[in-house]
Amino acid sequence: xxxxxxxxxxxxxxxxxxxxxxxxxxxxxxxxxxxxxxxxxxxxxxxxxxxxxxxxxxxxxxxxxxxxxxxxxxxxxxxxxxxxxxxxxxxxxxxxxxxxxxxxxxxxxxxxxxxxxxxxxxxxxxxxxxxxxxxxxxxxxxxxxxxxxxxxxxxxxxxxxxxxxxxxxxxxxxxxxxxxxxxxxxxxxxxxxxxxxxxxxxxxxxxxxxxxxxxxxxxxxxxxxxxxxxxxxxxxxxxxxxxxxxxxxxxxxxxxxxxxxxxxxxxxxxxxxxxxxxxxxxxxxxxxxxxxxxxxxxxxxxxxxxxxxxxxxxxxxxxxxxxxxxxxxxxxxxxxxxxxxxxxxxxxxxxxxxxxxxxxxxxxxxxxxxxxxxxxxxxxxxxxxxxxxxxxxx
Amino acid sequence: xxxxxxxxxxxxxxxxxxxxxxxxxxxxxxxxxxxxxxxxxxxxxxxxxxxxxxxxxxxxxxxxxxxxxxxxxxxxxxxxxxxxxxxxxxxxxxxxxxxxxxxxxxxxxxxxxxxxxxxxxxxxxxxxxxxxxxxxxxxxxxxxxxxxxxxxxxxxxxxxxxxxxxxxxxxxxxxxxxxxxxxxxxxxxxxxxxxxxxxxxxxxxxxxxxxxxxxxxxxxxxxxxxxxxxxxxxxxxxxxxxxxxxxxxxxxxxxxxxxxxxxxxxxxxxxxxxxxxxxxxxxxxxxxxxxxxxxxxxxxxxxxxxxxxxxxxxxxxxxxxxxxxxxxxxxxxxxxxxxxxxxxxxxxxxxxxxxxxxxxxxxxxxxxxxxxxxxxxxxxxxxxxxxxxx
Numbered sequence: 120x121x122x123x124x125x126x127x128x129x130x131x132x133x134x135x136x137x138x139x140x141x142x143x144x145x146x147x148x149x150x151x152x153x154x155x156x157x158x159x160x161x162x163x164x165x166x167x168x169x170x171x172x173x174x175x176x177x178x179x180x181x182x183x184x185x186x187x188x189x190x191x192x193x194x195x196x197x198x199x200x201x202x203x204x205x206x207x208x209x210x211x212x213x214x215x216x217x218x219x220x221x222x223x224x225x226x227x228x229x230x231x232x233x234x235x236x237x238x239x240x241x242x243x244x245x246x247x248x249x250x251x252x253x254x255x256x257x258x259x260x261x262x263x264x265x266x267x268x269x270x271x272x273x274x275x276x277x278x279x280x281x282x283x284x285x286x287x288x289x290x291x292x293x294x295x296x297x298x299x300x301x302x303x304x305x306x307x308x309x310x311x312x313x314x315x316x317x318x319x320x321x322x323x324x325x326x327x328x329x330x331x332x333x334x335x336x337x338x339x340x341x342x343x344x345x346x347x348x349x350x351x352x353x354x355x356x357x358x359x360x361x362x363x364x365x366x367x368x369x370x371x372x373x374x375x376x377x378x379x380x381x382x383x384x385x386x387x388x389x390x391x392x393x394x395x396x397x398x399x400x401x402x403x404x405x406x407x408x409x410x411x412x413x414x415x416x417x418x419x420x421x422x423x424x425x426x427x428x429x430x431x432x433x434x435x436x437x438x439x440x441x442x443x444x445x446x447x448x449x450x451x452x453x454x455x456x457x458x459x460x461x462x463x464x465x466x467x468x469x470x471x472x473x474x475x476x477x478x479x480x481x482x483x484x485x486x487x488x489x490x491x492x493x494x495x496x497x498x499x500x501x502x503x504x505x506x507x508x509x510x511x512x513x
Numbered sequence: 514x515x516x517x518x519x520x521x522x523x524x525x526x527x528x529x530x531x532x533x534x535x536x537x538x539x540x541x542x543x544x545x546x547x548x549x550x551x552x553x554x555x556x557x558x559x560x561x562x563x564x565x566x567x568x569x570x571x572x573x574x575x576x577x578x579x580x581x582x583x584x585x586x587x588x589x590x591x592x593x594x595x596x597x598x599x600x601x602x603x604x605x606x607x608x609x610x611x612x613x614x615x616x617x618x619x620x621x622x623x624x625x626x627x628x629x630x631x632x633x634x635x636x637x638x639x640x641x642x643x644x645x646x647x648x649x650x651x652x653x654x655x656x657x658x659x660x661x662x663x664x665x666x667x668x669x670x671x672x673x674x675x676x677x678x679x680x681x682x683x684x685x686x687x688x689x690x691x692x693x694x695x696x697x698x699x700x701x702x703x704x705x706x707x708x709x710x711x712x713x714x715x716x717x718x719x720x721x722x723x724x725x726x727x728x729x730x731x732x733x734x735x736x737x738x739x740x741x742x743x744x745x746x747x748x749x750x751x752x753x754x755x756x757x758x759x760x761x762x763x764x765x766x767x768x769x770x771x772x773x774x775x776x777x778x779x780x781x782x783x784x785x786x787x788x789x790x791x792x793x794x795x796x797x798x799x800x801x802x803x804x805x806x807x808x809x810x811x812x813x814x815x816x817x818x819x820x821x822x823x824x825x826x827x828x829x830x831x832x833x834x835x836x837x838x839x840x841x842x843x844x845x846x847x848x849x850x851x852x853x854x855x856x857x858x859x860x861x862x863x864x865x866x867x868x869x870x871x872x873x874x875x876x877x878x879x880x881x882x883x884x885x886x887x888x889x890x891x892x893x894x895x896x897x898x899x900x901x902x903x
Contacts, residue, residue, distance in 0.1 A: 140814070140816040152828060158843075158846055159831065159837050168639070196635045214693040235684060237684035239689055240686060240689075241691055242690045245694055249584040250559060252692075253643060257646040260646050261642065263685065264650050267686065274682060275657055275658060278679050279672070280665070292661070295660050299663065300659075302618075302625070303624075303625055303627055303649075303655075304624065305626075305627050305628075305644065305648060307631070308628055308629065308631075309632065431537075435541070439544070474603055478603035484602075
């Protein structure tokens, strides 16, 4: 039985390879679309904020910000500082979007702070740079708070002692402030993992998952084709068990699906710089997805009478499942309904599994996702087999 | 010419009779319009995970302040473990763990530690600066009290109460933000309804894709010998070629008109000036039909044709701005995109729908589309004539 199945498998594979259309679906189109998309889509990697500061004051309090806070913030990689000559230039560059943000410290800033009078730091934000704007404001506010501590300490002490505060009190408090530990300390804890799937890897994997549902179609439609062309009765008349015919057909599609996804994983990594994550995890997910594709396609085909009809139906289902799973557009984080919908698609689970795999770097995390994907295949395959049995007894 | 019309009508009937085609021609485009509409306006916010003790007013105030920051969405977690899990799986950008007794520690000026969990990258460092700022503002009276307490030998908690009373007397350093320049993207899409963008881009994607898939039907016409039988009648070659071309055009047009009408009725999509939209859609359908004709005559078998149709149909749509708006492209790609009819048609539809343009405003685009249609039709008819007589 296995020998017969292998012969059918080999014949099917040769047939498909000679008709070069399978190469289009399996390699050329998915790889081309991935390359195209990654050229079009803007790079979504986080980058540091480009910022400039214009110090029209030059006093001590302003220095604390310009020479104390900003270099530290730049050293953390939060901002990249850019030199500008004056406010006019800063305004021009921010308005043009060449730099994200700029801080303006007005003349007389240090004196006003020393005298306890109101003053302000203005943050110029380029339109559309929401998060950089918040960060620049946060940095300025953190410094304002820090300066405020000193003033508040002096006023509080004066309230307790009943004496009017003088400049020397401010100087002493400022010195004391530097020596006082923070009441609320922020402890940093870094996670070793948590890398996000970059857009090229996401697209490459999404396209591969999408097209594997087209590549494996023939494994299921092949039976209908043989029936249509009249070769099925001849196969059945031969001393081969019907199971061997099915096994050969499905096996051929399975091999082709695996090959397609493997080639795409390797080629997208080598040519486009994609990274699918640790190989064992990718392998588990790929095998699961090919199995799911076969199951789902078999069920769909059992509703069709001709190979062409089956092909059309299968394409329709493959497109809907792919869309739900987010192979073309990543499902946005705030669309709760779409997020839930993506769980109804093997493609969605595949991409989620890959994301977790890349984030943790541990290949064993893929089991739940792989299980969910295979479950799709099994749930679809059982009714497909039952319907097929009924059909082949006629 | 009646015979050409009969051929064209037969092509249309054949396409519509196949029930699975109904899905691709009528159902899928609308499905995608809904799908894109659901995503429209959804912002990509940076997700910050938070673990806060329940019933702690200061912790609640901190979370509310973080949640109020623009561009940041706060997700709540019950414990630090599950927060770390999500962070490690890449579902969050960073996390903050506020300890139990936070409010009490602030009140009694007792040292306490807030934990910030993040990856070692610039995003996490930026978020940490924001968290530190928010925490610093909450801790300000206590911090001042601690500074004052060093000289006064007084209870910091008592001093903090005084600090809270007197802090209004101080003029703080205000931080004000000023937005400069204009957010072109935001302006570009400002006048659009939720489904407007999806409707016009998907119209182009699908009429083109359907017309290309029509090439497989054309190949079957040849394979089954229908073309040869037509040629053996008194029908001249030119009539058959015109009929085939018109058939592909008719199918594209039926789909386009359907998408316009259905999306206008179901989703209240605004299609702008009817004359301008009509001309652009007609010309685009002609380009699509001509490309289908060319493929159908140049390729040998129908499974090859479906492969090329799918690749070319999706590829041209992607490049031409029917999947990602052209406005988001890097400059180089925007120029490259102009080889596709989609890019010109999308540009025209943007002018018509977003800026209430009329035919006069889109003359360039209309001219280019007309040129493409004529060139491709000529090429397609010549190739078809040659294949039919082969």
